[in-house]
Amino acid sequence: MLGNMTLMEFLGGGRAVPGHRPWPRVQLDERGWRELLHQMAISEWTLLGLWGEGKEIHVALRDDADGSIGVASLHCPDRRFPSLSEVRPGAIRLERAIRDLHGLIPEGLADLRPWLDHGRWPLAVPLAGLRGAVPQASPDYSFLPVEGESLHQIPVGPVHAGVIEPGHFRFTCAGETVVRLEERLGYTHKGVESLMAGRPVAEAARLAGRISGDSTVAYAIAFARAVEAATGAEAAPRADWLRALFAELERIANHLLDIGAIANDAAFGFLLARCMVLREQILSFNETYFGHRLLMDRVIPGGVAVDLTREATSVLRTLIHDLRKGFKKLVAIYDDLPSLQDRTVGTGIVHGSLAYRFGAGGFVGRASSHGGDARKVPGYPPYDDLEFAVPVRPDGDVNARVWLRIEEVQASFGLLEQIIETIPGGHLHRPVPTRGGEGMSLVESFRGEILMWVRLSEVGKVVRCHPRDPSWFQWPLLEAAIEGNIVADFPLCNKSFNCSYSGADL
Amino acid sequence: MSLLRRLAQELLHGPRTIDGPVADPAGLEELARRIGERAQARLGRSLSIREVDAGSCNGCELEINAANGPVYDLERFGIRFVASPRHADVILVTGPVTTNMAVALQRTYDAAPHPKWVVAMGDCAIDGGCFAGGYAVLGGVHHVLPVDLSIPGCPPTPLKLLAGLLALLETVATGS
Numbered sequence: 001m002l003g004n005m006t007l008m009e010f011l012g013g014g015r016a017v018p019g020h021r022p023w024p025r026v027q028l029d030e031r032g033w034r035e036l037l038h039q040m041a042i043s044e045w046t047l048l049g050l051w052g053e054g055k056e057i058h059v060a061l062r063d064d065a066d067g068s069i070g071v072a073s074l075h076c077p078d079r080r081f082p083s084l085s086e087v088r089p090g091a092i093r094l095e096r097a098i099r100d101l102h103g104l105i106p107e108g109l110a111d112l113r114p115w116l117d118h119g120r121w122p123l124a125v126p127l128a129g130l131r132g133a134v135p136q137a138s139p140d141y142s143f144l145p146v147e148g149e150s151l152h153q154i155p156v157g158p159v160h161a162g163v164i165e166p167g168h169f170r171f172t173c174a175g176e177t178v179v180r181l182e183e184r185l186g187y188t189h190k191g192v193e194s195l196m197a198g199r200p201v202a203e204a205a206r207l208a209g210r211i212s213g214d215s216t217v218a219y220a221i222a223f224a225r226a227v228e229a230a231t232g233a234e235a236a237p238r239a240d241w242l243r244a245l246f247a248e249l250e251r252i253a254n255h256l257l258d259i260g261a262i263a264n265d266a267a268f269g270f271l272l273a274r275c276m277v278l279r280e281q282i283l284s285f286n287e288t289y290f291g292h293r294l295l296m297d298r299v300i301p302g303g304v305a306v307d308l309t310r311e312a313t314s315v316l317r318t319l320i321h322d323l324r325k326g327f328k329k330l331v332a333i334y335d336d337l338p339s340l341q342d343r344t345v346g347t348g349i350v351h352g353s354l355a356y357r358f359g360a361g362g363f364v365g366r367a368s369s370h371g372g373d374a375r376k377v378p379g380y381p382p383y384d385d386l387e388f389a390v391p392v393r394p395d396g397d398v399n400a401r402v403w404l405r406i407e408e409v410q411a412s413f414g415l416l417e418q419i420i421e422t423i424p425g426g427h428l429h430r431p432v433p434t435r436g437g438e439g440m441s442l443v444e445s446f447r448g449e450i451l452m453w454v455r456l457s458e459v460g461k462v463v464r465c466h467p468r469d470p471s472w473f474q475w476p477l478l479e480a481a482i483e484g485n486i487v488a489d490f491p492l493c494n495k496s497f498n499c500s501y502s503g504a505d506l
Numbered sequence: 507m508s509l510l511r512r513l514a515q516e517l518l519h520g521p522r523t524i525d526g527p528v529a530d531p532a533g534l535e536e537l538a539r540r541i542g543e544r545a546q547a548r549l550g551r552s553l554s555i556r557e558v559d560a561g562s563c564n565g566c567e568l569e570i571n572a573a574n575g576p577v578y579d580l581e582r583f584g585i586r587f588v589a590s591p592r593h594a595d596v597i598l599v600t601g602p603v604t605t606n607m608a609v610a611l612q613r614t615y616d617a618a619p620h621p622k623w624v625v626a627m628g629d630c631a632i633d634g635g636c637f638a639g640g641y642a643v644l645g646g647v648h649h650v651l652p653v654d655l656s657i658p659g660c661p662p663t664p665l666k667l668l669a670g671l672l673a674l675l676e677t678v679a680t681g682s
Contacts (some may be wrong), residue, residue, distance in 0.1 A: 120605040126641045139609075158610045161589035163557045163570050166607055187606045188561040191642035207636050213565025213661065257571070270509075276575035277522045283572065293663060294565055332508040502563045 007063035010039055011070045020438040021229040025058075025071040033074045033082055040087040046359045046372075047088040047473075048442070049451040050095065051466040052102035054129065057081045058466075060440065060451060067377045071440065071453075076104060083108040090358040090473045097506075101127040101193070113142065116186040116505065126194055143182050146172045151179060154487065158187045165501035169490075176486040181479045188505040196465040201227055201301050201432060204462045208452070209296050211467050212503030217243075217250040218445030219467065220299035222452035225380065226465075227301040227432060230439030230456045236430045239303030240381040241423040246295045246304075247444075248412040248419070252323070253282045254446040255405040255412075258498050262402055263334065265491040266343035271330060278326050285312075285319055303429030313420055320420075324413050331406055344399040348481040348493035351396060355477065362448025363404040364474040364497055368396035374444035386418050401496040408446075434460035445470060447500060469503030522576050552584035553671070556594035556618060560611045560650075561643065562601030565661040566628045570598070573664035585671060591617040596674070597651070600661075602630040602643040608650050615651050623654040623674055627667065632656045 013035075014026030028036060039045070040061075048060035048069070055076055062069045074081055083106035084091040095106040096115035103125035119139040146153070151172055158166035168184040192211055196204050208223035209216045221243050228235055235243070260275030283293040289312035290298055298306050308316070334340065350360075352369035359365075361372055373390040375383040391407035393400040436458040443450050448470025455463040478497050482490055559567060573580050574587060588594055591614045603611060615624065626647040629635035634645030647653050657670030 118606045120608070121642055122605070123641055158607065159558055159591075159614050163559075163567050163574070163587055165559050165562070165564050165567065166610065187610070188559070188601065188604055189606055189642050190561055190602060190604055190637045191640035192637075194642075195637060195640045203636075210563040210565070210636060210660075213563035214568060216563075216565065257568075273576045276572070277577060280572060280575065280577040287663070294568065294661070296565070296660065329508070329512060333512060336508050500564065502561075 004042055005039065006066060006068065007043070007045055007061055007070055008066075008068050010036065011072060014072060017073070017438075019436070020071065020440070021232065023069040023071065023440060025073060025438065027073050027075070030074065030076075030082070033072070036072055037082060037084060037087055040084070047084065047090050048359075048449075049453065049466065049468040050084060050091050050098070051453065051468070052098045052104050052127065053455075053464050053466075054102075055079060055104070057098070057104060058453070059084065060453070062377075064372075069378060069442075079103055080105045080107050082106075085109050085111075088357075088359070089476070090360075093476065094468075094472060101125065103128040116189045118186055118189075126191060141184060143170050143184070144180070146180060148174070148179070150174060167501050171487060171490070173487060176488070178482050178485055178487055178490070181482045181490075183475060183479060185475065185501060186505050188502045190502075190506070192506045193464075193466060196462050199462050201456070201460055201462065204465060205301055206297060208465075208467065209299075211506070212445075212469060212500040213294065213296075214254055215250070215445040215447060215450070215469075215500065215503065216294055216296045217246045217299060218443050218450055219452075220297070221247060222441050222443040222445075222450045222467070223454070223465075224299055224301040225441035225443060226439040226452040226454045227456065228439065229441060230437035230454055231433050231435045231460075232437065233302065233430065233432045236303045236427045237381075237424050238426045239428055239430075241419055242304045242306075242308060242428070243299050244382050244386070245308065245416065245419045245423070246290070246298055248415045249282055249286065250295060251446040252409050252412045252416075253279050255409045256282075256327075258495065259330075259334075259402060259405050259409075261498075262344070262398065262492060262495045263340060265495050266340055268337070268340050271334065271340075274326075274330050278323055278330075281319060281323065285315065289315065300429070302432040303427070305428070307428055308423070316416070317420060320413055320416050324410075327409060327413075334402065334406075341399060343489070343492060344402060344496075345397060347398045347489050348485055348496060349396045350477050350481045352394065354480055355396070358473045358476055360448070360470075360473045360477055362446075362470050362474065363401050363408065364477060365448065366390070366392045367400035367404045369394045372449070374442040374449040378442060380441075380443070382419070385422070386415055388412075388415050398492055398496040432460075434458075447471065447498070447503075448474065467503075467506070469500050471499035471501075471504040475499045475504060552586060553596060554586055554588045554594050555596045555598050556588055556591045556614065557598045557600070558607075558611050558614050560599050560601040560607045560631070560647065561604035561637075562628065562630060566600035566631075569661045569664055569667065570600075570627075573667050578664045578668070580668070591615070592619065594618045594622065596623050596625055596671075598625045598627055599631050599647045599651070600627050602634040602637040602640075602645055603647055603650055604643050606642070608644060611647075611650055624651045625670065625674060626653045626656045627670070628662055629658055629660045632658060635660065 017025045044064040100117035154171040157168040166187040170182045172180040209220040256275045256279040260272035263271035350368045355368035355370035371392045451468040655674040
């Protein structure tokens with residue numbers, strides 16, 4: 001393509017910022033930033049993250065052609081920056097959040113409504129560090145206008161009928177058919193980024209493990225890896241393997257619940273009950289041998305907090321065998337029930353082009369032809385020593401997202417077996433040096449790729465931490481997936497996405 | 507055919523639900539039965555719970571769902587989660603209560619008929635947990651609603667949740 005260049009070639013034109021690991025970070029001026037937008041429009045560079053820091057804006061990108069990753073930063077003294085939303089629609093909500101939190105104005109962003117700020121915080125632009133700033137946002141929110149004959153609206157949430165997280169869904173329907181869904185999130189915004197700042201690494205790690213409770217292991221690994229990168233430290237080798245063991249147990253446990261819950265939303269409770277029995281076996285094992293059912297706080301910067309004993313190894317081996325057997329039977333049932341598949345096949349289709357444009361990862365992306373798995377690219381230990389397949393499907397419907405999970409569970413069984421057989425001995429933990437620096441990590445949670453970026457001070461405290469949940473790039477696709485489907489299929493679609501509210505609300 | 511075969515196997519195998527009345531060290535069944543009896547005595551019917559996530563990390567929700575699942579099976583003891591606060595005796599709240607959820611939490615409580623009780627589940631709901639002090643959280647359910655019982659833990663296990671509900675009924679029975 002004419003005028004096209006690789007991401008690394010482009011970033012080579014900026015001013016390199018020292019101390020950013022493991023990928024480079026460069027400083028761009030406004031002209032450089034505009035050039036970046038131009039290049040993004042004609043290149044296959046995936047938006048990994050976009051976040052503010054004081055009067056600066058950072059963007060993390062991956063060049064899909066060669067897998068290289070880099071961060072570009074723009075200093076915006078007048079608190080304005082050229083918006084990325086036109087070249088990467090996944091940036092829209094991130095920029096709305098940046099405007100709410102930092103008071104940095106994305107120039108060219110069409111949707112300037114607040115996102116996380118519901119007009120209920122005691123202060124305005126909480127991360128901007130402005131004294132005496134008065135809250136601007138109002139509790140009133142203007143949903144997108146809808147015009148047409150015989151349309152009606154159904155408002156749902158933030159408190160839902162089931163035991164799930166809070167969020168608001170505004171459906172506009174023509175009869176039973178959903179014409180438009182508009183999401184309004186931010187209800188679980190806890191100010192995680194503000195709480196992270198100034199905390200010692202160990203305390204911040206605890207917080208990182210509670211950004212999205214179902215992905216606590218993945219978040220803890222992401223934070224630990226970012227801190228290790230920033231300080232130039234490496235985790236103990238055995239710890240890398242134990243982290244992967246925890247992460248795969250977490251992946252299986254979550255996928256089991258999702259598969260069951262999707263079937264349950266199609267009125268087939270049997271599968272949910274059976275999946276929950278399997279899931280409970282994992283959680284009980286976790287509690288008995290690792291001390292926490294969800295494995296919170298088991299991964300810490302520098303390593304892990306708990307070992308896999310000889311006894312646990314043998315119990316786990318049997319457990320995997322039993323789970324494999326039990327799961328296979330459940331898969332056969334799903335595969336064998338036309339009445340269930342009647343609800344899942346062809347429902348809630350996400351087109352590959354949309355998954356690609358939003359850079360959606362995880363099962364949402366991979367069920368719509370958009371591959372990619374942080375365990376493979378950029379990869380991190382011990383996955384480079386393990387063999388596993390990353391399933392990708394083209395159909396993009398609820399059924400495809402179910403099968404994606406089924407195949408991932410099976411792949412994770414294989415990973416667990418390999419880990420048990422080949423895990424090296426040695427220490428569980430290495431002290432993390434007290435040192436300043438900037439670090440970034442990409443870790444594959446059950447839901448998709450988590451980006452974690454930290455800046456540490458010389459005394460080992462967090463100056464700035466930005467976690468980007470995979471759901472940021474998946475939530476917008478749910479709005480597209482439900483279009484043209486009936487209202488009754490929304491729970492099914494929503495469950496097949498299972499986006500994190502807490503993770504994306506921060 | 508595999509579903510039929512599977513169902514037949516299930517019938518032969520018996521339930522997966524935890525049993526073991528007294529022998530069970532945690533005393534799950536006994537505990538749950540006592541809750542059921544208390545609820546009957548106080549309310550003359552089952553205990554209905556409306557759960558409100560007031561900004562949790564979703565860890566507590568996972569454990570509530572586990573308690574509702576076939577292994578713990580709360581519903582066999584007459585404890586059930588309901589969709590509407592109009593049908594609830596208990597408002598079970600998780601999370602540090604974000605400022606963005608405070609109004610929804612208050613409205614859910616207001617919508618529940620009397621008598622009603624509020625349970626704060628998890629460290630966050632008790633005092634904000636690790637999110638305490640943030641600009642966007644109120645730091646515990648007691649800032650919005652009168653709390654009758656707190657169940658500590660991060661997150662509390664299904665057994666602790668059950669034990670907590672028992673404690674609530676003890677309080678209700680003796681305190682009013």
